[in-house]
Amino acid sequence: MVQYDYVHPRTPLSITLSVWNALFLRESVARLSAGRIAWLWLLAEPVLQISIMLFMFIVIRMRVVGGMSTEAWLIIGMVFFLMFKRAAVQVQNALGANRALFTYRQVKPIDTLLVRAGLEGFITTLIAIIFGVGGIFFGIPLIPDDPLTVLLVFFGMWLMGLGFGLVSSVAVQLIPKMSVVLGIVSTVLYLTSGVILPVSNIPPPYRDWLMVNPLLHGTEAARMGVSAYYHGITGVDVSYLYKCAIIFIFFGLVLHRRFEAKLTSL
Amino acid sequence: MIIVDNVHKRYQTSHGPGKWVLQGVSFVIPPKVSVGLVGRNGAGKSTLLRLIGGNDQPTKGHVERRCRVSWPMGFGGGLQGSMTGRQNAKFVCRIHGHEDDIEDRLAFIEDYAEIGSAFDEPIKTYSSGMKSRLQFGLSLAFDFDVYISDEATASGDAAFKQKAATAFKNLMNRSSLIMVSHGESTLKEFCTAGIWLDSGKAHWFDDINDALNAYKESRSK
Numbered sequence: 001m002v003q004y005d006y007v008h009p010r011t012p013l014s015i016t017l018s019v020w021n022a023l024f025l026r027e028s029v030a031r032l033s034a035g036r037i038a039w040l041w042l043l044a045e046p047v048l049q050i051s052i053m054l055f056m057f058i059v060i061r062m063r064v065v066g067g068m069s070t071e072a073w074l075i076i077g078m079v080f081f082l083m084f085k086r087a088a089v090q091v092q093n094a095l096g097a098n099r100a101l102f103t104y105r106q107v108k109p110i111d112t113l114l115v116r117a118g119l120e121g122f123i124t125t126l127i128a129i130i131f132g133v134g135g136i137f138f139g140i141p142l143i144p145d146d147p148l149t150v151l152l153v154f155f156g157m158w159l160m161g162l163g164f165g166l167v168s169s170v171a172v173q174l175i176p177k178m179s180v181v182l183g184i185v186s187t188v189l190y191l192t193s194g195v196i197l198p199v200s201n202i203p204p205p206y207r208d209w210l211m212v213n214p215l216l217h218g219t220e221a222a223r224m225g226v227s228a229y230y231h232g233i234t235g236v237d238v239s240y241l242y243k244c245a246i247i248f249i250f251f252g253l254v255l256h257r258r259f260e261a262k263l264t265s266l
Numbered sequence: 267m268i269i270v271d272n273v274h275k276r277y278q279t280s281h282g283p284g285k286w287v288l289q290g291v292s293f294v295i296p297p298k299v300s301v302g303l304v305g306r307n308g309a310g311k312s313t314l315l316r317l318i319g320g321n322d323q324p325t326k327g328h329v330e331r332r333c334r335v336s337w338p339m340g341f342g343g344g345l346q347g348s349m350t351g352r353q354n355a356k357f358v359c360r361i362h363g364h365e366d367d368i369e370d371r372l373a374f375i376e377d378y379a380e381i382g383s384a385f386d387e388p389i390k391t392y393s394s395g396m397k398s399r400l401q402f403g404l405s406l407a408f409d410f411d412v413y414i415s416d417e418a419t420a421s422g423d424a425a426f427k428q429k430a431a432t433a434f435k436n437l438m439n440r441s442s443l444i445m446v447s448h449g450e451s452t453l454k455e456f457c458t459a460g461i462w463l464d465s466g467k468a469h470w471f472d473d474i475n476d477a478l479n480a481y482k483e484s485r486s487k
Contacts, residue, residue: 010363022360030348103337103344105320106361261323262278265316 019106023098023115030097031119043127050078053196065198066231068223071140076226077195077219079131083124083157084164084215085186090120091165092182095173095263102264109263110256113169117162128154142226149225153238157218159245166252170259194219200233211235214244267332268295268318268412268444270468274326275313287313289466290327295459297333297411300443302453302474304481305463311446312338312416314463318444319414333411339401340416340446347390351381351400354389358404371407378403398422402430406437413437415445431455450478 010018032039057070065073091113098112135142144150171178191197193215199207210216211233218241220232256263275288287310295301303311316322317329319338337344345354355375359368376385379399384392392400399422405413422430434443434456447453453460453474460477462469464484471477 014363015361018363018365019361021365022357025360026346026349026353026357029353034348098346100344100346101357103321104358104361105337265277265322 015106016111019108019111020115023101023107023111024119027116027119031123042123043130046078046082046127046131050074053078066200066223068227068230069141072135072142072226073198073223074196075131075135075140075142076223077193079128080154080157080219080222081190081193081195081215083121083128083154084161084218085190086124087117087120087158087161088164088168088186090116091162092168092172094165095169109260110253113166113256114162117158117165120161121158124158125154144226145228146225149238150222153218153222153225153241156238156241156245157215159249160214160218160241163245163248163252167248167255170252170255170263173263174259189213189215192216194233200231207233214241217241267297268335269330269332270294270314270318270327271330272327273314273317273324273329275310275317275322275324286466288317288324288463288468291463291466291468292327293461293468293470295412295442295444298442299459300438300445300457301459301461302457302477303444303446303461303463304453304477306481306485309463310466311463314461314468315414315416315444315446331412334409335412336405336408336410336414338414338416339405340398343401344404345389345392345397345401348388350388351379351385351392352376354400355404355407359407362408364408375400375403375407378406395422395426399426402426402433406433409440411441413441413443415443415447417447453478 031042035041053074054071057074062070064070094112094116095109098107101107101112102109132142168178168182172182192199192210192213194210199210199216199220202210216233217236217238220236221238221241223230224232224236270291270293273288273291274286276286277284291314303314305311313322315338317324318331319335320329320331321338344358345351346357349357352372355372356368359365359371364371379385379396379402381392381396381399384396385400389397389400402422437443438456443456445453445456457474458472460471460474462471462477462480462484464481469477469480471480
């Protein structure tokens with residue numbers, strides 16, 4: 001029989017790392033150069049959103065929320081929620097956007113999700129820094145009293161987005177019309193996370209129901225971290241955000257393990 | 267060497283499990299033996315190629331690749347529509363661990379594909395022939411032991427087919443092919459052995475002509 005000269009195969013880890021590197025570069029190019037000024041929209045979208053909400057708060061003459069200026073209150077809520085939302089949406093859509101690349105057996109569905117989460121975390125962190133520095137420049141009190149808590153919550157929001165995206169990516173692919181349901185879910189999450197509606201105005205029995213939403217814990221904890229004088233709602237717990245995130249990530253990874261073959265061959 | 271051991275495959279449909287596409291397929295492809303797959307439409311040729319290429323997992327049984335196997339070439343698969351030819355090429359170089367000599371390989375791919383300035387245009391603007399050219403150049407840029415071709419040259423023009431044939435000929439010294447083609451002459455030209463797929467079973471023939479004859483006989487019945 002012909003003697004076969006065997007070339008050293010790469011280790012699974014080195015293959016995964018080179019796939020992540022390739023995907024990260026591919027995703028960055030796609031995210032920053034889709035259209036003429038794609039990179040500008042990444043920043044312009046939250047700026048516009050916050051400006052519109054701020055305008056509405058000015059119209060109803062709401063200058064202060066819980067002892068914090070409305071500008072700071074809105075910016076913190078919006079930017080922290082943005083971290084969750086962008087990570088979740090990008091991860092959720094990663095499979096559809098990279099379908100052609102599953103031709104290469106080196107690329108696993110989960111790779112595209114993890115890389116997107118990483119890229120989105122990186123981009124949103126830059127945006128958050130721009131908002132922070134820009135806000136302080138315009139005299140909005142955004143210098144954190146407790147920077148560690150703020151960082152911890154910011155990371156927690158990213159983890160939560162990753163977890164949500166891991167689960168919803170599988171759901172969107174396997175259950176028809178699931179994207180419609182998820183659209184409604186994300187609107188509900190937005191409205192109940194205390195981003196634009198102050199939850200402290202809601203009377204006790206119903207407020208406790210909203211406390212189930214881990215993102216509410218995130219936005220409120222972030223505001224408390226920025227200003228020690230902010231009167232947030234009682235019972236805010238950063239560890240609850242992390243627990244939820246870990247449960248979602250675990251469940252999402254299980255789903256990906258279970259349906260891996262199905263996700264590549266769709 | 268590629269070992270296909272008792273492979274069963276069926277796809278999940280919206281009405282539960284579909285019918286078996288492959289049912290107990292077993293064969294061993296020795297090193298440097300080029301194989302042609304024949305069978306009627308829907309016999310499971312592309313499915314088998316996907317399983318060999320590692321793009322899909324068998325429902326039962328297993329496939330072992332003891333060599334470097336390419337991805338299945340053909341039908342413009344593996345090219346991301348929104349990215350340019352160059353970006354796609356870079357991506358493929360990177361996942362195959364060729365970050366260091368990426369420039370050389372890009373130059374080779376660009377030169378081989380001969381699609382001119384379209385190399386820097388998004389894939390979605392390509393014709394199917396241009397996609398074939400790029401795909402073909404891409405796969406030749408790496409030293410695979412086995413190349414998998416699913417009608418990879420079908421949509422190319424005469425000049426490209428000629429070029430591809432020359433490339434396949436040159437490969438014969440160091441690599442082998444597993445190809446699906448409905449062109450009898452193509453199969454006879456490049457393949458020594460043949461596999462005839464019929465109602466979920468695979469029949470191995472040491473000579474491609476025997477495989478083609480068996481296939482033809484089954485049609486005339």
